[in-house]
Amino acid sequence: AQSVSQHNHHVILSEAASLELGCNYSYGGTVNLFWYVQYPGQHLQLLLKYFSGDPLVKGIKGFEAEFIKSKFSFNLRKPSVQWSDTAEYFCAVNARDSGAGSYQLTFGKGTKLSVIP
Amino acid sequence: DVKVTQSSRYLVKRTGEKVFLECVQDMDHENMFWYRQDPGLGLRLIYFSYDVKMKEKGDIPEGYSVSREKKERFSLILESASTNQTSMYLCASSLTLSGPSSYEQYFGPGTRLTVT
Numbered sequence: 001a002q003s004v005s006q007h008n009h010h011v012i013l014s015e016a017a018s019l020e021l022g023c024n025y026s027y028g029g030t031v032n033l034f035w036y037v038q039y040p041g042q043h044l045q046l047l048l049k050y051f052s053g054d055p056l057v058k059g060i061k062g063f064e065a066e067f068i069k070s071k072f073s074f075n076l077r078k079p080s081v082q083w084s085d086t087a088e089y090f091c092a093v094n095a096r097d098s099g100a101g102s103y104q105l106t107f108g109k110g111t112k113l114s115v116i117p
Numbered sequence: 118d119v120k121v122t123q124s125s126r127y128l129v130k131r132t133g134e135k136v137f138l139e140c141v142q143d144m145d146h147e148n149m150f151w152y153r154q155d156p157g158l159g160l161r162l163i164y165f166s167y168d169v170k171m172k173e174k175g176d177i178p179e180g181y182s183v184s185r186e187k188k189e190r191f192s193l194i195l196e197s198a199s200t201n202q203t204s205m206y207l208c209a210s211s212l213t214l215s216g217p218s219s220y221e222q223y224f225g226p227g228t229r230l231t232v233t
Contacts, residue, residue: 043224104175
């Protein structure tokens with residue numbers, strides 16, 4: 001079974017600082033990769049996803065992530081964070097060739113981001 | 118826009134009660150999922166369903182059951198609620214497709230269940 005590790009439980013940044021949130025997964029087959037975000041009091045929503053092709057994917061609100069297959073990583077980045085980016089961020093992996101379970105997502109434990117104005 | 122709705126935002130139940138959590142999606146999605154979200158543990162899959170009347174156990178099915186009688190509705194049942202089932206419950210749905218639109222899950226707002 002696949003697993004997802006997010007390295008940081010809580011990250012605190014000042015506005016305009018650069019962000020990188022780490023995500024590593026363990027699965028040797030073909031994967032889809034996702035970052036979801038949960039703003040305070042709101043439901044989970046998709047930030048960006050990698051399916052195939054260019055390993056650098058761009059999402060909403062200026063976020064991007066890079067898939068490095070050799071490192072089993074899919075780190076999330078943003079060059080300059082804003083107070084409104086305060087949220088919890090979840091990395092998720094889908095193992096595309098795992099039969100009936102191929103539509104499952106396995107989530108990491110999440111990283112809380114607090115941005116100080 | 119895909120909409121996933123859950124019957125209650127907040128629910129308080131007593132230990133031993135039978136609890137029903139309802140989820141409805143309006144986009145004709147084949148797959149539906151129930152997760153629980155706990156601080157520091159992320160989202161853990163309880164059950165999922167890839168078709169009407171079909172269900173598969175997730176990572177933590179113990180103490181739960183599910184029902185999917187109609188494509189748009191997926192119910193989570195706590196047969197005898199216990200205090201360790203106090204949690205946020207999230208429902209999600211997704212399409213069965215090939216290509217980039219597949220596998221992406223759409224989430225409901227969640228039900229915060231407290232069992233006393």
